[in-house]
Amino acid sequence: MPLPSHSRSVVEEPATRSVTRRVLSVLDVFAGERGWLTLSDISRRTGMPLTTTHRLVGELVSWGALERSHNGRYQIGLHLWAVAALAPRGLELREVAIPFLEDLSETTGRQQVRLAVLDGMDAVLVERIRARGAGSAREPTGGRSPAHATGDGLVLLAFAAVAVQERYLAGHQPGAGLRRALAEVRRTGFAMSDQIVSVGAPVRDATGEVIAAVSIVVGPHGPRPSTLGPAVVVTGRTISRALSRRAEGG
Structure with a gap:
């Protein structure tokens, strides 16, 4: 719990x-x-x-x-x-994902790359690759943000259980706009957030369940967010395949 x-x-x-x-x-x-x-x-x-x-x-x-x-x-x-570092969900996920997060950051001009999971109503930061030239990290690992405020959070919310979505929508207005945004994420397979300019995509386990999300936070001089969707989606799928292989003992 x-x-x-x-x-x-x-x-x-x-x-x-x-x-x-x-x-x-x-x-x-x-x-x-x-x-x-x-x-x-x-x-x-x-x-x-x-x-x-x-x-x-x-x-x-x-x-x-x-x-x-x-x-x-x-x-x-x-x-x-x-003790907390031994939590299987965070530890294994980070171990598998970090090389792919680093690759995504490098291939997109050293943008900030995030890996997050859903905990309650929040997106919790599991790992982050900082952007080139960034100073001290503003958000620590374990930091929380409202799920609708980031690209990875929107992905996590879009693929969460219906009951979780409805509870979240009931507490965040305007609900209708957020509901449409979540439907669009499920349709396209990735999310774009305007609050924290970012693009996110799902990470799935061996059963196909979305257990995390990867995202790029675009800096003021970075590429256009609309061009980053395919790269983020591919990274999410690559991490998912690596998790599946590990689960199968490969």
Whole structure:
């Protein structure tokens, strides 16, 4: 079961949450974060009293789930990162996909290339090849974005279960325009996003189910997005075939 996002973490009153839920809510405030958070930041975002937050954070530091800096700020710890890196969906997918993502970036002028999966209502970044000349990455691995905001997210949403689509459409307006966009993605096999200018295509497992999406984020001086669809689709299919071969032991 995916962890609740920040926006849902304070729906329940802290007193009614189990210890496990409280611990998970502490970890969840770091989802998509690159910087360090203070104890007050964590307390405010979880909705828990400072004393409770202090106790739970201390236990997480002792286990290695969090790390504490010399100035009293916190970030995700190496031990938790090492455990999370073993997740089969992310690990195997990244291992198989990275060479093809690098090839796609090179053949399109070193544009930024992304690999994402759907988690709840968000597209979660699994891997990224940065664009040529790009500075520090703005979005960390594990970062989340609304599914309709990126090319890979649109692909993931278009091929998600009908119930998932309807729940998403109910919460995002205008629903009719997004519904038409998703139908177009299913028809053409790729997506173009105007919010973050990008082109995405599906990645399928051995059964044909869409389990991820690959996309190119086009820079201000990059090629026209409309010309990138075929290359992104081919990369998605190539990764899919490689995943199928691995599943068959090839």
